Amino acid sequence: MQVTSSVRKPLITGGKTVHDVTEDICRQVEGKPSKSWLLAFGAAATAFVIGFVAVAYTLWEGIGMWGLNKTVGWAWDITNFVWWVGIGHAGTLISAVLLLFRQKWRMAINRAAEAMTIFAVICAAMFPVLHMGRPWLGAYWALPLPNTFGSLWVNFNSPLLWDVFAISTYFSVSLVFWYLGLVPDFATIRDRATGIRKTIYGALSLGWDGAARTWGRYESVSLILAGLATPLVLSVHTIVSFDFATSVIPGWHTTIFPPYFVAGAIFSGFAMVLTLMLVTRKVFKLEDYITIEHIELMNIVIIVTGSIVGIAYITEFFISWYSGVPAEQYAFFNRMQGPYWWAYWSMMTCNVISPQLFWSKKIRTNIAATFIISIVVNIGMWFERFVIIVTSLHRDYLPSSWAMFYPTLTDMGIYLFTFGLFFTAFLLFAKFFPVINMAEVKSIVKSSSEKKAA
Amino acid sequence: MSDSRNFVLGVFDDEDVLLKAVRTVRGAGVKIDEVYSPFPVHGLDEELGYKRSRLPIAAFMFGALGTSLALTMQYWMLGVDWPMIIGGKDFTPLPDFVPVTFELTVLLAAFGMVGTFLVSSDLKPWKNPKMLDLRITDDKHVMAIDLGKNKSIDAKTINSVLRNSGAIEVNDKEVED
Numbered sequence: 001m002q003v004t005s006s007v008r009k010p011l012i013t014g015g016k017t018v019h020d021v022t023e024d025i026c027r028q029v030e031g032k033p034s035k036s037w038l039l040a041f042g043a044a045a046t047a048f049v050i051g052f053v054a055v056a057y058t059l060w061e062g063i064g065m066w067g068l069n070k071t072v073g074w075a076w077d078i079t080n081f082v083w084w085v086g087i088g089h090a091g092t093l094i095s096a097v098l099l100l101f102r103q104k105w106r107m108a109i110n111r112a113a114e115a116m117t118i119f120a121v122i123c124a125a126m127f128p129v130l131h132m133g134r135p136w137l138g139a140y141w142a143l144p145l146p147n148t149f150g151s152l153w154v155n156f157n158s159p160l161l162w163d164v165f166a167i168s169t170y171f172s173v174s175l176v177f178w179y180l181g182l183v184p185d186f187a188t189i190r191d192r193a194t195g196i197r198k199t200i201y202g203a204l205s206l207g208w209d210g211a212a213r214t215w216g217r218y219e220s221v222s223l224i225l226a227g228l229a230t231p232l233v234l235s236v237h238t239i240v241s242f243d244f245a246t247s248v249i250p251g252w253h254t255t256i257f258p259p260y261f262v263a264g265a266i267f268s269g270f271a272m273v274l275t276l277m278l279v280t281r282k283v284f285k286l287e288d289y290i291t292i293e294h295i296e297l298m299n300i301v302i303i304v305t306g307s308i309v310g311i312a313y314i315t316e317f318f319i320s321w322y323s324g325v326p327a328e329q330y331a332f333f334n335r336m337q338g339p340y341w342w343a344y345w346s347m348m349t350c351n352v353i354s355p356q357l358f359w360s361k362k363i364r365t366n367i368a369a370t371f372i373i374s375i376v377v378n379i380g381m382w383f384e385r386f387v388i389i390v391t392s393l394h395r396d397y398l399p400s401s402w403a404m405f406y407p408t409l410t411d412m413g414i415y416l417f418t419f420g421l422f423f424t425a426f427l428l429f430a431k432f433f434p435v436i437n438m439a440e441v442k443s444i445v446k447s448s449s450e451k452k453a454a
Numbered sequence: 455m456s457d458s459r460n461f462v463l464g465v466f467d468d469e470d471v472l473l474k475a476v477r478t479v480r481g482a483g484v485k486i487d488e489v490y491s492p493f494p495v496h497g498l499d500e501e502l503g504y505k506r507s508r509l510p511i512a513a514f515m516f517g518a519l520g521t522s523l524a525l526t527m528q529y530w531m532l533g534v535d536w537p538m539i540i541g542g543k544d545f546t547p548l549p550d551f552v553p554v555t556f557e558l559t560v561l562l563a564a565f566g567m568v569g570t571f572l573v574s575s576d577l578k579p580w581k582n583p584k585m586l587d588l589r590i591t592d593d594k595h596v597m598a599i600d601l602g603k604n605k606s607i608d609a610k611t612i613n614s615v616l617r618n619s620g621a622i623e624v625n626d627k628e629v630e631d
Binding site: 017018019021022144152153154155156157159161162165166169172173176177180183184187188190191192202203204206207208209210211212213214215216217218219220221224225228229231232235239242439440442443446 | 467468469470488489490491492493494495498499502504506507509510513517527528531532535536538540541543547550551553554556557558560561563564565567568571572574575576577578579580581582583584585588590591592593
């Protein structure tokens with residue numbers, strides 16, 4: 001028998017029974033799509049199509065269509081890449097790290113957060129692939145293939161190559177983790193369905209029958225996958241930060257990058273989970289499963305990671321002064337006072353100041369405030385990457401080559417494309433897959449559900 | 455050989471009652487074929503006397519395979535097949551090989567273990583399981599007792615043992631093999 005302290009607030013409200021969980025979650029999958037869903041899907045698909053024009057244009061004309069120049073060779077592409085990978089951190093963190101810490105509140109949000117992870121990583125991957133210019137000629141050069149494809153082996157000393165391994169491993173392991181969690185829930189839908197739906201969900205459920213022997217193995221697989229995924233989550237953004245930290249560009253060449261990037265990634269990932277979950281719970285009427293308690297706990301993670309990010313900014317700034325290296329000092333002076341001062345101060349306001357509002361219990365339990373701050377945080381995190389990348393590059397060692405970066409319509413179109421891709425995929429997931437892990441939530445109904453009023 | 459099996463199914467709606475019932479039923483000398491649940495019940499496999507899963511060992515073996523493959527690949531490619539001077543470093547600097555080695559270890563451990571799990575539990579898209587009760591994937595736990603394997607005890611006794619241990623329903627089910 002599971003014992004939960006009476007001090008803990010219930011994780012499921014409304015006196016739900018195990019059967020209610022099945023009904024509430026399956027209802028979205030089985031019913032016709034609602035008007036608000038169709039509207040949202042239409043908007044996302046439109047963004048996808050419009051953005052695709054920019055993608056096609058880039059592939060046709062080449063990356064000369066982007067705003068890059070000789071001085072700023074990396075800008076929106078890598079900013080968006082790092083931003084999306086960062087967002088993709090929350091899903092596996094919630095399901096793996098919180099599983100190891102036995103945090104039961106993860107159960108209501110892990111499924112959607114993992115889906116978000118997978119879609120965000122797909123969006124991120126668009127940028128390096130498009131940056132190859134003609135990816136059909138060269139995408140496989142990133143893989144360790146024999147020299148008949150080229151002349152040499154890949155360079156295992158390069159962080160860019162480590163990134164290929166890190167992100168593809170992260171993507172595939174997260175996908176497996178997510179799918180494995182879906183299997184018992186697909187079986188639930190299968191046993192309620194008839195006709196073609198029964199066949200499709202039956203195939204997806206891999207013939208799951210709920211036997212104790214299978215559940216036992218399933219539990220040990222989940223635990224070990226969580227154990228494997230935990231260092232994996234931390235490694236991904238660490239390796240992404242190596243792309244910068246191992247270079248010799250002032251503003252990039254710092255050892256603080258790995259922890260600072262990981263904290264920032266968790267920060268933006270949780271913000272995106274909140275943005276999505278606040279909408280999902282409203283549209284699908286899941287207020288009894290994703291409660292104010294859940295929102296508050298996620299907001300606490302945002303204060304913690306937001307403060308780590310704030311301390312990292314200040315440390316980085318202090319070290320650049322303390323180092324006594326003029327180029328390093330100038331890089332940071334230029335961030336604050338140079339032509340991109342507005343980006344720097346937007347980053348500081350959105351990332352360092354706005355999450356501190358969550359110290360107030362009133363704000364962190366307020367849905368509207370949480371929704372706004374969650375979006376503000378992600379705007380801030382986008383500016384963080386823009387500041388790190390563009391302001392470090394645009395004024396390099398040689399003043400005669402100083403330049404500015406201005407995005408083109410194609411840059412903006414590709415960013416829009418990834419938004420369209422992300423929301424289209426998420427909406428399809430939310431409609432056709434169970435958005436809450438039913439099997440896991442059912443296992444805590446007895447211990448953590450609000451008792452029905454007598 | 456008959457090609458159908460006769461089951462007595464004890465239906466439970468509470469996981470703690472189920473756990474106690476498994477102990478009572480096994481104590482009465484009845485062999486339980488399997489217990490089906492809508493969600494994982496902690497301690498159920500111990501009560502049923504199942505051995506601990508050896509999947510962690512499989513994960514470790516696959517992980518070790520990943521580590522050795524990754525190291526062999528990198529040492530062979532950059533150290534043996536085509537050594538290159540990159541940034542004045544050694545041909546085979548071990549610290550630079552750590553990230554790829556780590557990622558391949560995790561990748562092979564995860565995929566190897568999940569693959570082993572799917573094979574050992576016989577989970578595959580084209581499998582059509584014979585569900586003894588459709589409520590198993592909803593909200594009921596079902597204890598299945600195969601009469602063919604409990605020939606020494608008559609069905610009535612099994613029935614009353616199940617009822618006394620808290621089953622809310624006891625049903626008979628014939629399953630074609």
